[in-house]
Amino acid sequence: QKEVEQDPGPLSVPEGAIVSLNCTYSNSAFQYFMWYRQYSRKGPELLMYTYSSGNKEDGRFTAQVDKSSKYISLFIRDSQPSDSATYLCAPGPHNFNKFYFGSGTKLNVKP
Amino acid sequence: KAGVTQTPRYLIKTRGQQVTLSCSPISGHRSVSWYQQTPGQGLQFLFEYFSETQRNKGNFPGRFSGRQFSNSRSEMNVSTLELGDSALYLCASSSPGQGSTGELFFGEGSRLTVL
Numbered sequence: 001q002k003e004v005e006q007d008p009g010p011l012s013v014p015e016g017a018i019v020s021l022n023c024t025y026s027n028s029a030f031q032y033f034m035w036y037r038q039y040s041r042k043g044p045e046l047l048m049y050t051y052s053s054g055n056k057e058d059g060r061f062t063a064q065v066d067k068s069s070k071y072i073s074l075f076i077r078d079s080q081p082s083d084s085a086t087y088l089c090a091p092g093p094h095n096f097n098k099f100y101f102g103s104g105t106k107l108n109v110k111p
Numbered sequence: 112k113a114g115v116t117q118t119p120r121y122l123i124k125t126r127g128q129q130v131t132l133s134c135s136p137i138s139g140h141r142s143v144s145w146y147q148q149t150p151g152q153g154l155q156f157l158f159e160y161f162s163e164t165q166r167n168k169g170n171f172p173g174r175f176s177g178r179q180f181s182n183s184r185s186e187m188n189v190s191t192l193e194l195g196d197s198a199l200y201l202c203a204s205s206s207p208g209q210g211s212t213g214e215l216f217f218g219e220g221s222r223l224t225v226l
Binding site for chain 1: 115142144146152153154155156159161166167201203205212213214215216217218219220
């Protein structure tokens with residue numbers, strides 16, 4: 001069983017749509033739930049994170065964690081073409097600073 | 112503050128050769144992690160170094176190795192290259208410690224093509 005499973009996509013939506021990106025994880029010890037965004041030909045950058053369970057909102061982005069079901073979600077409201085990127089979930093850490101990454105969901109927001 | 116710098120950015124090798132990739136972390140960051148990214152497998156953890164010591168290792172064969180120097184710069188080496196080693200190799204630095212989220216700061220990667 002993989003540590004993290006992520007909906008693979010790709011996902012193509014019109015501008016202004018609400019986007020839902022999802023992951024499941026297996027290790028109940030994970031406390032931090034990170035979302036990284038990776039533009040083409042760039043390294044991933046941290047978009048936002050949550051600690052333990054609950055929701056966290058940052059502008060158009062909302063991260064949700066349900067530890068009881070080991071489910072992680074990222075919602076994007078009013079999606080923009082500039083949101084077109086690959087989104088990677090990364091729960092952790094495990095053994096000091098090791099994070100497991102989902103395989104990534106490639107999002108394309110059409111103008 | 113300068114970001115994570117990886118060199119070279121692109122390289123082409125042939126099967127059986129070996130390659131060394133370099134990573135300079137953000138100033139003050141003592142943890143350096145390496146990841147392999149491929150379209151089929153996503154981001155896979157290779158290893159993590161902290162203060163010149165390997166703290167974590169992923170499930171890669173012994174052909175993959177790394178080291179960290181006293182100035183926190185890191186190198187990884189892949190020997191006896193195989194076609195399947197073609198990938199983007201990403202280095203990430205962080206400043207773990209009490210109260211830290213462990214956020215990883217990634218470089219732009221070294222894209223290796225094995226022919």
